[in-house]
Amino acid sequence: MSKKIDQQQVKQVAKLARLDLDDSEVAKFSTELSSILEYIEKLGELDTDGVEPLAHCLPVNNVFREDKPRPSLSNEQALKNAPERVDKFFMVPKILDDNSNS
């Protein structure tokens, strides 16, 4: 049976999801995800032409807040859980490629 998602695809998805999977994990996920995707294929049986996608069960729109400031956390509170910090900043290894996407 051909796999729904082969190991190369698993690696590609793992890269997108920032999971550094080892080879045995790649193999395992290829098998497991294929069997799950196989099952999910049953959705294809249904004719959904003209059916609106439902992102939300709630018939609610226009939920806003007023533009009024509220107290922020202190720097200490903000950084309390930081695995590594420097001065008042979060710290990561030096980014050499500015790969920002915004």
Next chain:
Amino acid sequence: MSDLEYKVIVGLEIHVQLATRTKMFCSCELGFGQEPNTSVCPVCLGMPGSLPVMNKQAFEYSVMAGLALNCNIPSFTKWDRKSYYYPDLPKNYQISQYDLPMSEHGYIEIPLEDGSTKKIRILRAHLEEDAGKNTHTLGNFTAVDLNRAGTPLLEIVTEPDLSSGAEVKALAVELQRIVRYLGVSEADMQKGHMRFEPNVNLHITRGGQLYKTPISEVKNLNSFRALEGSVTYEAARQLDEFLETGITMESGNKRTYGWDDENNRTVLQREKEEAHDYRYFPDPDLVPVVMTPEWLDDIRSRLCEMPLAMEKRFVTEYGLSEYDAGVITSEKATADLFDNAVKAGADPKRVCNILTQTGAKLAKDKECSVAELGVNSENLTALAKMIDDGDVGASAAAQVFELMVETGDTPGQVAEKHNLIQKSDASEIESLVDAVLADNAQAVEQVQAGGKKSKKARGFIMGQVMQRSKGQANPKVVNQILAKKLG
């Protein structure tokens, strides 16, 4: 080579920071130059369990901008998540708008150097949250500050209708003027309130054939100078490159450049556009926005006259020069001050002169705008009328304006107090003239004799009269009386 022609094709993406007090999805106060990571909360830190709630003001501001850019405001818009991993993006997704933006298909009219205008189509404008800031210069690491994370941004995308660095700059300046007029952004370039990303390429015709060069995207420009320079530079660079290599646009050879401000040139950042997979999908934490006609009308009622329209009106209705009209409308409060003074009966050129000369000089000294000098339109009108009526002379008027700024008093009060009012009472001036004439028989003779010395002697008598009046006699009236007496 001689038959080669080319057009520069530029599309522009602009991020405009909205002038709200708080962030897009949380109530942290927006500021500038705060201590790192002090205007942050669980929401903008992307802490587990936190949820976003929309800032109504940010939404209404962006609708105002959309309307001012002649966009269609759809009745339904929603929020999507754009996924990518970067340390300044705490959730590793950005809340943005993908397939249903809050405004689309508009245009902006930009003034060109020859006095005409050009319409640049707007593809879409949508709201999104900003990322934080990575700093790479503190040591062998990157430091992350999330104060900026969650700042509301309006992203405006134009069609590729621009055809030179100058046009791109004109659009940027016009957009800055528009958002400031609307009050939806401070649009302070120094504070990074406007950031530009031009997409540049050339359409070259040679030997009857059309060639398109690969598109360059220049990232993160935050000054008009850099924006204009980068487009001009890229156009020249691409032409050289084409002539040298013949390279043309293919899918995937879009390149990313940065701008080297010191050397005035673009710098290649990425050779090939990476195949991004942002995995956009509707943000389940936020509900859609439904724009009702009533709400839209209400927002529309908050719009003001747009700067370019005002500028044109000042030329056609008030007879200002294009240059003066441009100066007066560069800033809304000044334009309004001018407009109100004129509407109250002041002579347009008179007011314009006060504002663009004395006003501009004072404003420059005080590092503020002309309107911020604090002179209201009633006092401005009064001053213009005093000049018209001869109550103050031209140089005294400048002094009066300065004193009005200093004291906040009316021009009448100021002129009175500092003896700057001109005397136009004919009988009073006549007796002064008579006294001067009696005391200076020789000069009178010289005038009446005509010839070489006549003009100088007349000036001397005039000066004597002004001196005796302590500078307060209206020179026009003095002249009239002198003419009568001396012929």
Next chain:
Amino acid sequence: MANEILNLTCKQLRDQIADGTVKSTKAVEAVFAQIEKAEPKIKAFLRTHKEEAMQKAADIDEKIANGDKVGSLAGVPIAVKDNICTSFSKTTCASKILEDFEAPYDAHVIEQLNAADAIIIGKCNLDEFAMGSSTENSGLQQTVNPWDADRVPGGSSGGSAAAVAGRMAFGSLGSDTGGSIRQPASFCGVVGLKPTYGRVSRYGLVAYGSSLDQIGPFTRNVEDAALMMNVIAGHDGRDSTSVTEKDAPVPDYTADIDKPIEGLKIGIVPRFNEGASDEVGKAVKASLDTYKSLGAEIVEIDMPYFDYAVATYYVIATAEASSNLARFDGVHYGHRTADPHDYVEVYSKSRDEAFGDEVKRRIMLGTYALSSGYYDAYYLKASKVRNLIRQDYTKAFEKVDCIMMPVSPTTAFKFGEKTDDPMQMYLADIYTIAANLAGVPGISVPCGFDSQNLPVGLQIFTPAFSEERLLRIARMYEKENDHNIVMPPLAK
């Protein structure tokens, strides 16, 4: 005395504390004595907070002695699932990636519990990030079913269910994304309610599937569930998906709890009972007979799209999860890999090291379902089928007042029984999942025991925002058959 206290319901205890018959401190002592006895076997809690609880209880006793006004759960010991943020205790989601995470804030429901003067005694185990149906996916410890040490408590809120069943808390909070309250409630023989989506604020609930997640109570009986709902239901401006009082007023869920529903019409889908084990089917059928004896009418209905719920759910929930869990990256909080080579490794290694298999599996599945080229076939398709599934409920509720079916095809299964085949585990969620996709409320009520003395649960659904009727319907049954009095063997 201690056992007498432990056998009280929330309401009884609340009333007795309020009138001074029982001291809150005594109740907290009794609970911690029970924890000392039963917890080593059951392992429901990741952390308990005896000292703080005793202090708070003393404060409340003093308030009552002074005649001060107190809240509606004053002095009652309550446990909370460890994916609900608390400022006084870590919030780990039973994941190594959040093992040391201390939230700087309280979830809305925690504020509500505090405002009601409840006493939060500890944080309960779960499947890592609420992903699972057995609590075996906890990255921190294994919780045991109080009815049988070889069996799972269900999941993902296994700790919250086991704590209440084990008499170690008078009530608890869990979260339900595809059945994570109702299924462990049925496995542990307690009442579990998943409210309508939007009824209880999700602010402070660590998101798994944001459009599906809902916080709800575990209690020993239906009346207590109503009492808990009075505390946690209602609008919260910090959750955009929290419904306002204007759109859906919050009633007093306890006011008419004992009033039966006249002329009750119960919808059943006959093939559903056939899909369950014989013993589960029998217990559910017996409870339907009880309702008939109370004058209810049983109406056969069909829900044609129900069979697609599992497939739909595993696309939507995992897609949302892949995005929701992107923030656990070792940059701003949580586990960071030692000596990362560059910043990208901070992400990929930290995540690979600290997430368990099930979490990785779901992140992978969801990432795939949203990725370029697959979005339409998976995410978009599932979102459309979701609409059809919701219509199944809407159409059914045009004919009937409520729908009843089993909670789970089987009673509690043994450890390891389904861990090798994730698909098998997923399919067991068939009865609970559709309610989350449709947003309607559902309750699990104990409806007897199988031949191995394992509890069976009856599941009831009503239309959105009709929890008041849902609770009354459940209460009708409970008053006839109180299966909750029996204490599970491991609690003894």
